[in-house]
Amino acid sequence: MDATLKKQLEITATKVRLGIIEGVFNAKSGHPGGSLSIADLLTYLYFAKLNVYPDKPDEPSRDRFVLSKGHTAPALYSTLAQKGYFSEEELKSLRHIGALLQGHPCITIPGVDMSSGSLGQGVSVAAGMALSAKYQGETYRVYTVLGDGEIEEGQVWEAAMFAAHYKLDNLVMIVDNNGLQIDGKISEVMSPYPIVDKFKAFGLHVVEADAHDFDSLEKAFNEAETVCGQPTVIVMKSTKGKGVSYMEDNVSWHGAAPNAEQYAQAVEELTAHLKELEG
Amino acid sequence: MADVKKIATRESYGNALAELGDKYDKLVVLDADLAAATKTCIFKKKFPDRHFDCGIAESNMMSVAAGMAATGLIPFASTFAMFAAGRAFEQVRNSIGYPHLNVKIGATHAGISVGEDGATHQCNEDIALMRAIPGMTVINPADDVEARAAVEAAINYVGPVYMRFGRLAVPVFNDAASYKFEMGKGVQLRDGKDIAIFATGLMVNEAIEAAKTLANEGIDAAVINIHTIKPIDEDIIVKNAEKTNLVMTVEEHSIIGGLGSAVADVLSAKRPTKQVRIGVNDEFGHSGPAVELLKQFGLCADNIVAKAREAVKAK
The missing domain is CATH 3.40.50.970 (Thiamin diphosphate (ThDP)-binding fold, Pyr/PP domains)
Incomplete structure (x- = not known):
């Protein structure tokens, strides 16, 4: 990846992380861990991959994005704010009464292509969008992000079977493999492993990537574009809570908001990192 | 027939x-x-x-x-x-x-x-x-x-x-040439002053047949086809309740949550009226030929006649 772009993405991803913390702190609830683990991915998608138009959010030819793991809405909202769909100020009223930003993604929010959050459904919706694009002769592509705990839902495998059956090579499913779900390690709660082998057995093209390395992400998404006749799954190894030291790989930050002190520490760490990047 | x-x-x-x-x-x-x-x-x-x-x-x-x-x-x-x-x-x-x-x-x-x-x-x-x-x-x-x-x-x-x-x-009782479907509107198939029978789905035809039998007995039953259960036609429900002071709902569905409940929702708020509900009671079905099952569960013209007769008599 071009060094300037990579630097710019790192800066934006850090701002996205700051927005996640801002939103969850002000909401006093929400899901920071899994939001932080996909911050780099969403930054990459919205600033280096997707054909989207913040000034025309409903442009029919745009690429579609469905956050199947909808509880990590803070990451999506923060990314959309960075991209200019709405003001960063909106993040401060996340989950408040009368606010634009709902606890889980809602289709009425500018830039949100589908309401989601009941796990397993977003991936099927994305498959429907991909089939619809093929049927209508449209060239846009469809991307969806699933949690690794989410793939315990049976519907995910119905969707995988469907996507492979209809040869949806315009669909990319990304599994955020941070290894943790609410009750603990996914390997201990209800192991979905081996993830790669399972998707391969369902007839999908599987690519492995590092969720926090833009070169790795670029390589994976470029590979997905070369695949014909098969949907692609990118199984992305990530760190839950990435970027905030005390949240990293700590399951207790799956669905809890930081207190004032913790908030200040997170902001300090991220701001310091941002300064370092901006040099 | x-x-x-x-x-x-x-x-x-x-x-x-x-x-x-x-x-x-x-x-x-x-x-x-x-x-x-x-x-x-x-x-x-x-x-x-x-x-x-x-x-x-x-x-x-x-x-x-x-x-x-x-x-x-x-x-x-x-x-x-x-x-x-x-x-x-x-x-x-x-x-x-x-x-x-x-x-x-x-x-x-x-x-x-x-x-x-x-x-x-x-x-x-x-x-x-x-x-x-x-x-x-x-x-x-x-x-x-x-x-x-x-x-x-x-x-x-x-x-x-x-x-x-x-x-x-x-x-098939509707006339294909003249029928017009209006979403959210009930269809007044028959006017009546003694009882208003609101039916839906395959029970509509049974209600029509029942009304004919009731007419022979001197009971004047209105029959209304509620094809759209949501949004429901409140006006037609209230109007018929006002005219008859006795309402019956007939559906091939549980009496809990279906047409009977939808009609009761309207009447309890707008025009409280005694209501007789015919439908599947709080029980599961079982195997059998469809027509025999419908009879056994009271989802037939004969039962509508019997229940309507009883209700009108008790008026």
């Missing part, structure tokens, strides 16, 4: 889709390995490239339909009522209802008239489930003419619609 044409409304559904496919190019059909039973096979034969089998995976089908609707198509997601409203309830609620997407759900084999397959497949709860979803339109057509018209009305309406069709062949 012997020469009355009988057609199952699932057949009407399949035929209507096939007929309307030419006129509406955004119309696509999804099925879950039941095309031969839901009759979407008729559409599939004519438009093989617009019929997508999802296999035995109804949850995925409903969310796929949502994705197709979100990208400009008008998908008709088809399966048995048990699986559409039952198994895939949460997908219908969250993938279709909450984002208010333009998905049409064609639910066949509703009610106990499924017959021999028995209780696991006899869905008597679908109207209750679907009408509880905000913004969901719920339609239960009474015969072939109405069912076909309802399908076209659903295409021309933007938003989610649940349509309920039956397996059993039922008499």
